[in-house]
Amino acid sequence: QQKVQQSPESLTVSEGAMASLNCTFSDGTSNNFRWYRQHSAKGLEVLVSIFSDGEKEEGRFTAHLNRANLHVSLHIREPQPSDSAVYLCAVSMGYAQGLTFGLGTRVSVFP
Amino acid sequence: DMKVTQMPRYLIKRMGENVLLECGQDMSHETMYWYRQDPGLGLQLIYISYDVDSNSEGDIPKGYRVSRKKREHFSLILDSAKTNQTSVYFCASSFGNSDYTFGSGTRLLVI
Numbered sequence: 001q002q003k004v005q006q007s008p009e010s011l012t013v014s015e016g017a018m019a020s021l022n023c024t025f026s027d028g029t030s031n032n033f034r035w036y037r038q039h040s041a042k043g044l045e046v047l048v049s050i051f052s053d054g055e056k057e058e059g060r061f062t063a064h065l066n067r068a069n070l071h072v073s074l075h076i077r078e079p080q081p082s083d084s085a086v087y088l089c090a091v092s093m094g095y096a097q098g099l100t101f102g103l104g105t106r107v108s109v110f111p
Numbered sequence: 112d113m114k115v116t117q118m119p120r121y122l123i124k125r126m127g128e129n130v131l132l133e134c135g136q137d138m139s140h141e142t143m144y145w146y147r148q149d150p151g152l153g154l155q156l157i158y159i160s161y162d163v164d165s166n167s168e169g170d171i172p173k174g175y176r177v178s179r180k181k182r183e184h185f186s187l188i189l190d191s192a193k194t195n196q197t198s199v200y201f202c203a204s205s206f207g208n209s210d211y212t213f214g215s216g217t218r219l220l221v222i
Contacts, residue, residue, distance in 0.1 A: 001170075032208050043215040044201070051209075088154070095208040096161070098144050098169065101154040 002027045004091050006102035013109055019076040021105045023089030026070065032092035033065055034099070035074045039085045047087075048074065079109045113138045117202050117214035124221050130189035132217050134202030140212075142205045143185040144169070145177065147198040148216075154201065160185050192221045 003026040013019045021035075032051055036044040048063040050056040050072065056063045060077040072091075076083060086106050090099040115136045124130050136143065145157040146169075156169030160179045174196060178186045185204075189196055202214040 034211070044213045046211070049209075090211075092208055095142050095205050096159070096167075098146075098156050098159055098205075099154075099203075099211060100156075103151070103153045 002030070002091060002093065002097075002100040004089055004100050004102040006087075006089050006105050008105060009103075010106040011108070013079055013107065015080055015109055015111050016078050019079045019083075019107060019109075021074045021076075021087055021089075021107070023072045023074070023091075023102055024070050025072070025091045025100075027091075027093055028067060028070060030067070030091045030093050032094075032099075033063070033072045034090045034092075035061065035063055035072075036088040036090060037083075037085045038088060038104070044088065076107070079107070081109050081111060083107065084109050113212065115202055115204055115212050115214035117200075117217050119217060120215065121218045122220070124192050124219065126194055126221055127191050130192045130196075130219065130221075132187040132189075132200055132202075132219070134185045134187070134214060136183055136185075136204040136212070138204060138206065138212065139182060140204035140206050140210075141182065142207075143179065144203045144205070145175070145185070145187045146201045146203065147171070148201060149198050157187065157200075192219075194221050197221045 035047045047061045050063045062075045086104040089102040158177045205211045
């Protein structure tokens with residue numbers, strides 16, 4: 001069964017500094033990777049979807065995928081206080097299995 | 112605007128009562144999912160539906176059943192709710208493995 005682990009559990013950054021989040025997965029046949037943001041008591045907002053090794057940028061959010069190392073990361077450029085939220089990594093081996101989520105990284109951005 | 116709609120948003124039920132959570136989507140997606148989200152456990156997959164009357168258990172199906180009689184509608188049913196089923200429930204739909212859309216969630220409290 002797929003295991004998805006995120007680190008760190010929590011992260012505090014200053015406004016304008018780069019924030020980096022990590023996600024490791026256990027099944028090398030995984031082919032769909034997503035980063036979601038979840039503000040307190042709210043729904044899931046997709047930030048970046050990535051399907052092949054390399055880099056994918058969506059605005060201030062960049063995902064890096066290295067399937068050989070079973071690792072996908074998210075970098076947040078110039079984070080703002082409104083980016084304070086829980087960031088969830090989700091991995092899929094196919095639509096028949098759905099998405100497997102990590103437990104999240106809680107990001108706090110201070111002015 | 113493509114979306115997944117969940118009803119109700121908030122629900123309080125007594126232990127032993129039956130619970131019906133409803134989910135609709137307007138994208139004609141074949142595949143739909145039910146997840147629950149709990150602190151420390153993250154999002155866990157309850158059931159998957161591949162199309163009308165084609166459902167499969169996810170990782171934590173015990174205590175739940177589902178119904179899908181129309182492609183755009185997927186229901187989660189708790190027969191005789193238990194206090195440990197207090198959670199936030201998310202419905203999602205997907206187009207193959209490339210496009211997942213989540214609803215805003217239903218907060219269920221079983222007392």
